[in-house]
Amino acid sequence: RQTHRTLLAQLRGQSPQAPDLGARAAALGVPLERRQLIGVAVRPVSVLHGQTLATQEVLRDLAEATALAGRRVTVAALVGVVDDTSVRALLSVPMTVGVEGVLRKVAREIHRTAASTVVIAVGTTVTTTTDVRRSLGEAAHVAGAALRAPGTQLYHRLDDVRLRGLLHLLREDERVRAFADRELGPLLARDSAQGSRLVELLRCLCENGGNKSAAAGAAHLSRTAYYQQLARIEQVLGVSLEDPESVLSLYVALLVHEMGP
Structure with a gap:
C-alpha cells in the first residue's frame, strides 16, 4: 500500500x-x-x-x-x-x-x-x-x-x-465562523451558564422545517413546554422564530457549528 x-x-x-x-x-x-x-x-x-x-x-x-x-x-x-x-x-x-x-x-x-x-x-x-x-x-x-x-x-x-x-x-473561512458565532453566541453562552439545552431545541425546530408540533415531538416535550422554550430562545437571541429568514440564518449557523473547529 x-x-x-x-x-x-x-x-x-x-x-x-x-x-x-x-x-x-x-x-x-x-x-x-x-x-x-x-x-x-x-x-x-x-x-x-x-x-x-x-x-x-x-x-x-x-x-x-x-x-x-x-x-x-x-x-x-x-x-x-x-x-x-x-x-x-x-x-x-x-x-x-x-x-x-x-x-x-x-x-x-x-x-x-x-x-x-x-x-x-x-x-x-x-x-x-x-x-x-x-x-x-x-x-x-x-x-x-x-x-x-x-x-x-x-x-x-x-x-x-x-x-x-x-x-x-x-468551513475554514473566518467570516463563516464569525457569522455562526454571531448568530448562536448568546444561546451557546446561555446553555453553558445555565445547563439548558436551547441550542438542541432550536435544532429540532430547524430540522423539522419550522413545524413546531413536529419539533416538540422530536424534542420529547409537550407542545406547551416546547413553545415556552422557543419564546426563551427568541428572548435570548432577540429574533422572531416566525421570520423564515431568521430561522434560515440560525439553521446555517447550526450547521457550521456542528462541523467543529
Whole structure:
C-alpha cells in the first residue's frame, strides 16, 4: 500500500508529480491515460480524531476492504490511507464502460465487507491526471459533509449534500465562523451558564422545517413546554422564530457549528 499512498499523495498535490507517475501507476495495473478517473473517499461513520493506534487500524482494515471491493468488481484502483480520517481511492475505468454501474458495484462491496458502517463519497469523473486532484478533493469534502446526515445512499456526490456540502467547503473561512458565532453566541453562552439545552431545541425546530408540533415531538416535550422554550430562545437571541429568514440564518449557523473547529 505504500506505493499506492505515494502516488495518491502526488495526485492530490501533497507532493510534486513525478515524471514517471503514469508509468508507475500503470505498472501497478492502474492506467491513467485515456481512462475515466474517479476520486473516492471512504470514511467510518463513527467520528475518529487523531492518530491513535485504534484509528489507524480501523482505516487500514477499511483500505483493505476498499481494495478488495475493487478486485471483486475488477476495476483498477489506487487505494490508500492518506490522512487521519479516511481511505482515499482513485478508480480507473475504461472510456467505454459506464461509470455509475461501476460505482454502484464497488460501493455495495465496500458496504458489505467493511467492518463498520461507512460513508462513501465520489468526486467528478475526470480524464487527465491534472484534474484528479479536484476529483479526490471533492470526494473528501462530500464525505465530510455526508457524515452529518449519512442516510442510506450507496454513495454521495456533491449534488447530494447541497447546503452541507457548500458549508463544508467554506468551513475554514473566518467570516463563516464569525457569522455562526454571531448568530448562536448568546444561546451557546446561555446553555453553558445555565445547563439548558436551547441550542438542541432550536435544532429540532430547524430540522423539522419550522413545524413546531413536529419539533416538540422530536424534542420529547409537550407542545406547551416546547413553545415556552422557543419564546426563551427568541428572548435570548432577540429574533422572531416566525421570520423564515431568521430561522434560515440560525439553521446555517447550526450547521457550521456542528462541523467543529
